[in-house]
Amino acid sequence: MNAGADIILQVQSCAQLKDSERQSWNPPLCSETFSEIGDECSLVCKDGYELTGSDTVSCTADGWNGTGGLNKIPICKTPEEVGEDFVNKINSTLNGIAANMLFLLDESVSVSPQQFEMEKYFVKSVAQAFPLSVNRTAGLITFSHVADVDIPLTQTDTCVFVDSVGNVVYTEGGTSILVALNLAIDEIEKNAVHNTTLVFLVTDGISTTDPAPAADTLKANGDIVFTIGIADYQRDQLEPLATVASDGTPNFFGVSSFEVFLRIAQYLNTTYIDENQINCD
Known part of the structure; x- marks a missing residue:
């Protein structure tokens, strides 16, 4: 029963996002664990870097989605x-x-x-x-x-x-x-x-x-x-x-x-x- 519940959770969640020396995610839970459907995460670029892609992404049944496109995870660039x-x-x-x-x-x-x-x-x-x-x-x-x-x-x-x-x-x-x-x-x-x-x-x-x-x-x-x-x-x-x-x-x-x-x-x-x-x- 627990294994089945784990499978359902996997299907209804989005992959953990990644912090780096260039960027961090807000709220911090976005980069600490899987996100559930409906969760929103915003990317914050550190000094010297510029946002490319969506400023905010939402967890959907199909994966992360934002104005930059489905499953296009934004990153910070020089x-x-x-x-x-x-x-x-x-x-x-x-x-x-x-x-x-x-x-x-x-x-x-x-x-x-x-x-x-x-x-x-x-x-x-x-x-x-x-x-x-x-x-x-x-x-x-x-x-x-x-x-x-x-x-x-x-x-x-x-x-x-x-x-x-x-x-x-x-x-x-x-x-x-x-x-x-x-x-x-x-x-x-x-x-x-x-x-x-x-x-x-x-x-x-x-x-x-x-x-x-x-x-x-x-x-x-x-x-x-x-x-x-x-x-x-x-x-x-x-x-x-x-x-x-x-x-x-x-x-x-x-x-x-x-x-x-x-x-x-x-x-x-x-x-x-x-x-x-x-x-x-």
């Missing part, structure tokens, strides 16, 4: 490792196809001029990691409570695009992700050269408008949405906007500060400039 994950996501999305890349940069009042320069540096780094050509175009939109096309989605020369990004001027205002995504839809319809566009939304704030309908339109059109939240972003707003990748995880990245965001951009820049033999500096 900024450089997050940067490599970002590159891998783009590579698996492109997979040899011709595509456009459209960057949406937040320039609302919560973003300082120095932080806006970090956003621009990130765009330059991505463009040099994934060089432009006739098979890969790029463009740039900036947004606050309004949005503007600063660089049309027609650029095919990496260094010309990088120079153009450097010349984008900072302004400030509120935060409306909806207007940014709506303008992205218009720009793709007007200027997209290829059937698929990778849309990279970078923001540090909370949208005053509901961006979900516009994100749904982009996805329905076959475009791929990446969302990147920095510092005081709202995860439950940004993560659902992202396209879910083939491995079941959303194309969402959240980092704790602009300093970490800059480290990721620097990693992309230093790692891939030599590999691609492109240096626009």
Whole structure:
């Protein structure tokens, strides 16, 4: 009888989670014993590490589940490792196809001029990691409570695009992700050269408008949405906007500060400039 009870307990529980020098689980019981169906566990990253995957997972009859996908256990990584994950996501999305890349940069009042320069540096780094050509175009939109096309989605020369990004001027205002995504839809319809566009939304704030309908339109059109939240972003707003990748995880990245965001951009820049033999500096 006791053996049968043990078997039932095994079926109705989730595996013990693991603490490490990078991370710990809350409540502590999550890493001390098996969890029962309905239990929730949150991952806490130690200094110097960033959360990748769900911030909270729940024990279900099918295993651990969270916004990162069923049985996708979140872990804490260095900024450089997050940067490599970002590159891998783009590579698996492109997979040899011709595509456009459209960057949406937040320039609302919560973003300082120095932080806006970090956003621009990130765009330059991505463009040099994934060089432009006739098979890969790029463009740039900036947004606050309004949005503007600063660089049309027609650029095919990496260094010309990088120079153009450097010349984008900072302004400030509120935060409306909806207007940014709506303008992205218009720009793709007007200027997209290829059937698929990778849309990279970078923001540090909370949208005053509901961006979900516009994100749904982009996805329905076959475009791929990446969302990147920095510092005081709202995860439950940004993560659902992202396209879910083939491995079941959303194309969402959240980092704790602009300093970490800059480290990721620097990693992309230093790692891939030599590999691609492109240096626009």
